[in-house]
Amino acid sequence: MKLGEYNKLMINRFVDFGAYLIDEQGNEVLLPKRYLSGEEELDDYLEVFVYNDSENRPVATTERPFATVGQFCLMRVKAVNAIGAFLDWGLVAKDLLVPFREQRVRMQAGRSYIVYVYLDPSSERIVASAKLDKFLGNTLPDYYHRQKVDVLITQQLEIGYRVILDGKFWGMIYNNELYQQVNIGEHHIGFIKQVRDDGKIDVTLAKIEKMRIDDVADDILNYLQQNGGSMALNDKSSPEEILRTFNCSKKDFKKALGLLYKQHKVSLGDKVTLV
Secondary structure, three states, X not given: OOOOOEEEEEEEEEEOOEEEEEOOOOOEEEEEHHHOOOOXXXXXXEEEEEEEOOOOOEEEEOOOOOOOOOOEEEEEEEEEOOOEEEXXXXXXXXXXXXXXXXXXXXXXXXXEEEEEEEEEOOOOEEEEXXXXXXXXXXXXXXXXXXXXXXXXXXXXXXXXXXXXXXXXXXXEEEHHHOOOOOOOOOEEEEEEEEEOOOOOEEEXXXXXXXXXXXXXXXXXXXXXXXXXXXXXXXXXXXXXXHHHHHOOOHHHHHHHHHHHHXXXXXXXXXXXXXX
């Protein structure tokens, strides 16, 4: 039975205050009566979330928290006391503790913070931490160009947004690569632009076609810079010539030329020239 995660458990017995669910090893956990519809029967399987109550006893719920153990999430602080900050976790009967030692800055009631949910090995309680660095980048990234990733928006900087990729690595979306409005705490589908030599990862939310056109535009600029600032290829050139030179379709080539023209980086005519 995994604490802080979803478990598929079998109804073992009913009691006045709920039902006891059992896992394959014979461990039981109580599902309180308020989570039963009255149509359940013995040996039925239910998917439940298992957490520890105020007395550190495991208990099950059919509610779904905002995040499970091993996940990052934006959560609002409901209260602060001498122990730490308590977050709205999405469970009616349980708030999520962020001990003071796990707060990067002193948390305030009513404000929201990105936190990581984990099982504290010393207390065997589910807690959260705002010190995100220690949970990220602990393995080497092996992403490839244009790989699809889950992007969690975490922080706005002057140059763009700092993001978490697949719950494993820090990444960066630069302002000039951002083509839509984003907000802290949102999840988006992104695509890897590059993994730098220092391990830093650039990511974009642009669709694959937009990335492909950007790549061709970069290739055209590099070609122009290496060939005196002009080239004979243009939007009337044959698909074979374009494929041979830029390894792309004529359609993408024309879109890339149009993009560079709109950006006032090239002029178009019988020859394409740098502006």
